[in-house]
Every structure is written in structure tokens, then in C-alpha cells.
Amino acid sequence: MGTLTGKRIAILATDGVEEVELTEPRRAVEAAGATADLVSLSATEIQSMTSDITPSATYPVDRVVADVDPAEYDALILPGGTVNADRLRMDADARSLVTAVLTAGKPVGVICHGPWTLVEADLVKGRTLTSFPSLRTDIRNAGGTVVDEEVVVDDNLVSSRNPDDLPAFCKAVVDTFAG
Secondary structure, three states, X not given: OOOOOOOEEEEEOOOOEXXXXXXXXXXXXXXXXXXXXXXXXXXXXXXXXXXXXXXXXXXXXXXEHHHOOHHHOOXXXXXXXXXXXXXXXXXHHHHHHHHHHHHOOOOEEEEOOOHHHHHHOOOOOOOEEOOOHHHHHXXXXXXXXXXXXXXXXXXXXXXXXXXXXXXXXXXXXXXXXXX
């Protein structure tokens, strides 16, 4: 794995985030030396879920997305969770952050339902990625190419399908974020 010392990573999530898709990538980038901020829609702590339906732990929010300058971050992680992804894709500030980071050429890691925000922000056209199966039609309709692989790296975009892919996803995120 590469080194991320001195890098600052935004993890964009809200209530309904799939817990392991929040905690495992965060652990991986922090272990590689990065500082990771949990960025959310409001300053309250967020409720994570297990398997999309069982409430698990809550996590304190470091930054509110409306107050974030994308230039402060070197990379972005979008965890999944159906409710999390649906709420983020409907938020203009969340879409704006994702658009600014990805179009600036900074790396983005996205897993499971996370690509919904990319679709809503019109960022998948011409890109190859993977996701949870229920999003694949949305990605194709938005002009993206979907493949069913454990991890896909398309330039600065790293994507995976579900929590089972986390080991490969975390390695690819660290390696891609390290440049």
C-alpha cells in the first residue's frame, strides 16, 4: 500500500451509511498516514447501519458539507448504504463537493450505493465503474459503463460493489490516493 502522509481525505456520509463501508476505508487511509474527516449534511452525529436495515453505531461529524472548501481535500470517499446515498444525491452541497473533487482530477473512492451521487451529479458519462447491482441501470442510463468486478479503477475513480469487496477496495483507494 502507498503512503498518504500529509493528505487530507473527506468521507462524505450521512444517516443510513453502511457502517463497514465508512469504517474500513477510513481505517485504511488513516493507517496509511492520512487525516480523514467525516463530512455530512449537518453537524449532528450520523447513524450507521448494518446490512442497510439494522442500526449500528453513531459517528461524530467533523465538517458540514455546506461549509467545506473542496480545495482543502486531496481525495474523497463515498461509502454506500441505500438511505445514505439517496440523501446525498438529493443534496446540492453534496453534489457540488463531489463534482469539484472529481473534476479537479482528485481521486474518489465509491462503493456499493455510493455511485448514486455521481449519477445525480452527471459524473459517470464515459466512465467505467462498478456498484451494487440495483444501481447498474442508473449508471448505464447516465452514460457510464458498468462491469461486475471486485474493484475498478478508471483514472481517478475507484469503485467496488459491496462490503465483501472492502479488502480490494481499501487497497485500491490507498494506492490510487497515494498517486
